[in-house]
Amino acid sequence: MRLSRTVAAATAAAALAGSLALAAGTAAAGHEPAPRTPSHAAPARPQLAQTAGTLQRADQVLRPVSALLTEVLRDGARLPEAQADRRVAEAVRALDTVRTATPARASGHRTAADSAALVQRAADRLEERVRALADAAGTGDRARVDTTADAALTGSMDLLAALVAGGNLPTAHMPGLPTHTGPKAHAKVPTAPEPPAKSGPLGG
Numbered sequence: 001m002r003l004s005r006t007v008a009a010a011t012a013a014a015a016l017a018g019s020l021a022l023a024a025g026t027a028a029a030g031h032e033p034a035p036r037t038p039s040h041a042a043p044a045r046p047q048l049a050q051t052a053g054t055l056q057r058a059d060q061v062l063r064p065v066s067a068l069l070t071e072v073l074r075d076g077a078r079l080p081e082a083q084a085d086r087r088v089a090e091a092v093r094a095l096d097t098v099r100t101a102t103p104a105r106a107s108g109h110r111t112a113a114d115s116a117a118l119v120q121r122a123a124d125r126l127e128e129r130v131r132a133l134a135d136a137a138g139t140g141d142r143a144r145v146d147t148t149a150d151a152a153l154t155g156s157m158d159l160l161a162a163l164v165a166g167g168n169l170p171t172a173h174m175p176g177l178p179t180h181t182g183p184k185a186h187a188k189v190p191t192a193p194e195p196p197a198k199s200g201p202l203g204g
Helices: 005-028 045-072 081-101 112-137 142-165
Strands: none
16 A cells, blocks of 8 residues: 555654664664564454545644645645645544544553543544644644644644554564554653652761
């Protein structure tokens, strides 16, 4: 399956810097990434079909979002209200499909209900951010457009990450990329050291 150019446009801004840094680190170490060797058999055909359906629904969300981003980020562009409303309506229809058609799956430490709630929350947040971007696009306020565009880009990546964390899209397996989205992927936050015990005679 070939991803559309609009999916790449929506994800590139958030992912490019990290990808280049990882690639540079690999090259500096003098190692060529080894090809992935599957450690288990491919999922059954129905599950593969469900995953492909999720990818298609995500694509249908990102198309209008990336189109809106491209249109509002043109220098000096003030988007006509009707055009912005059309993009919002397209995105909301696609997000509604994600909300209703994405299978709820247990994944890692998450129950099926937890995974479904995660995807729902990401879809809701992205809808809010797309609406905010469309509102900003009609003002011509460059700073406001940039702020809401950044939020919409992040929200797009959050939705994809939620679909991965919920078991609806496969995790990354390319050498150099993180493969965990659960708590183990996060560094442990050090706790404050205990105050030193007081020395000297008791009751002094």
